[in-house]
Amino acid sequence: MAEKGVKVFGMWASPIAIRVEWALRLKGVEYEYIDEDLTDKSDALLRYNPVTKKVPVLVHDGKPIAESTIIVEYIDETWKDGYPIMPADPYERAQARFWARFAEEKSWMQQTILMAGLDMYTLQCNPALYPAFTTTGEAQHKVVQEAQQCLKTLETALDGKKFFGGDAVGYLDVVVGWYAHWLPVIEEVSGASVVTDEDLPLLKAWFDRFLAVDVVKATLPARDRLLAFNKARREQLLSA
Incomplete structure (x- = not known):
């Protein structure tokens, strides 16, 4: 069968x-x-x-x-009859895919977090991305500034909306939603400060709205466990 x-x-x-x-x-x-x-x-x-x-x-x-x-x-x-994730309008679908591709390809921060927590042996990453997670001082400061510029560009897709998908969670929210839970953990572990009310107010407010969505809350890993995991990973990378 x-x-x-x-x-x-x-x-x-x-x-x-x-x-x-x-x-x-x-x-x-x-x-x-x-x-x-x-x-x-x-x-x-x-x-x-x-x-x-x-x-x-x-x-x-x-x-x-x-x-x-x-x-x-x-x-x-x-599952077409369920909750609509992609926009119904072809143009809006194209825009959602564009921003998702932008986030995937331009957000070196994502690659840094992947390097920090996932499969180092099968993931190929730009070596220039390491400083955000593995160094401090001026090198990290420069990388953080680059991250903020990337996120400021992404933030324009939120202008005037509750979610990237509009009034409800959509495709782009699903793609970049991990920022809301993982990035504050990475900031705490590394001492970096990337998403603030001053620098990225729309994105910071979206963090809170996204994390309040029931299906999101139901699946998030415990913050303490994630924090310990990434602390250990950073120490491993620093000592390598």
Whole structure:
């Protein structure tokens, strides 16, 4: 008999894998969650994603889909009658994808957090991104300024709206939503201060609104555990 149902292969500290859970919960789709040890990946993960061997992976009726943004769009298209994640208007969909791509490709901060907490052995990152998490002083200050400029550009997509999706959470909120929970942890661990009321007021206010959404709150890892995890990872990187 063919495998039925929905499975998500993730990692509890991953700010990227959680996107898949948010999308499924917004749609009201039941799923089985499998937490991976990225230092000892399961045979199932390697079988379902032999190309990149990374999380997240969505398995729907035995068919695997990899890469978080692709998975989120697949979820929206597959469960059409549920909560709308992508905008209905083609132009607005294109804009959401544009900003998502901008956040994925331009936000070196995302890469820094990935380096800090995820699969160092399969992730290729620009070495110039290390200072935000692994250094202090002037080097870190320069990197933080670059991050703020990137986020100020992204913040323009929030102008006049509660969420990036408008009055409700949408595709771009799902893609960049991890900023709201993970970035304050990284700021505390590294001593950096990136998103403030003074420098990025719209984004800071969005943090609070996004974290108050029920499906978001239900899936967030405990802050204390995430803090300890990233402290240990930073110490490991600093001593390397």
